[in-house]
Amino acid sequence: MAELLLLVAVAWVLLLAGHGTNAARVKVPGSKVGPIMVSPRLLDQVSPLDDAGSGSVTQYLAKQVTRPGATKEGYYGFIATMDVYGFNLSSNQLSTGAILLYDQGDGATASLNVLHVGWEVAPGWYGDSLTHLGVGWTTDGYQKTGCPNPSCTRDFIPEQGAPIAAGGVIETVSQLNGPKQYITIKIIKDGIMGDWMVYYGLNQDKLALIGRFPKTLFTGGLANRAADIQVGGHVLTSMNNLAPMGSGYLPIFNAMSSASMSNVQFIDQNGHALPMNQISLTYITDSNIYAVGPIVNGQFFYGGPFQLST
Structure with missing residues (x-):
């Protein structure tokens, strides 16, 4: 489990804290391709699990990310409704759809603040291939602070009577070309205490408060607001046994076969929910394998990575 956490942490640090002319390239919807602050080392990241004889393991992401400097005020929350899927994965694979709020601080890894919430299938963490509600955080780029599930229960304060706990199993998942099951996640900064409140709803259920990240967890920007946001898919996989992202199918055919995130909105300092499309960039590690529209x-x-026959 520690090795899996290390690998995922390295990937997020490289994505969030990349720099300079080595930035990877992303597509801005409706514009030319341009650079974003992402390290290209992410594209060839090799798992420390290799030392245990597990073979080469690589990170792939397909996400919407906020345009750097899109707002000086920062972000005070986020809302998204995401299809939920289940897979039979091996212990060195991971598949997740999640929201990340973060602040890079002064640019040093040690000042990177992150919190994330979403669904995940991670046998290396849970010991099963069930779909879980994942939460996590760090204040130093995962060097000494932070946690994945199920260990985050000591930091993420649960709400009494909540319909699901951090790390809990999401028992109803979508079927390919069949009924879609989805969850809605809302993260919003409390205006009085300053905690990051997390709300959850399954399908048509009313959103319910399930817990909070205390303001006191964060030493940097996330104590006050997020500087940037990511939302989308993330997998850990070997090349000879590609892990599914989203539904497992590329988003190039029809809505029934592709995974989606909808009602995608950020929350401003006044508590207003606003559309993300005008401030977003599309980040894809390798569009030949996984993709995002x-x-x-x-x-x-x-x-991705699979395609339905036509």
């Missing part, structure tokens, strides 16, 4: 009417499709 632009935000249209508050929704985008993502996933």
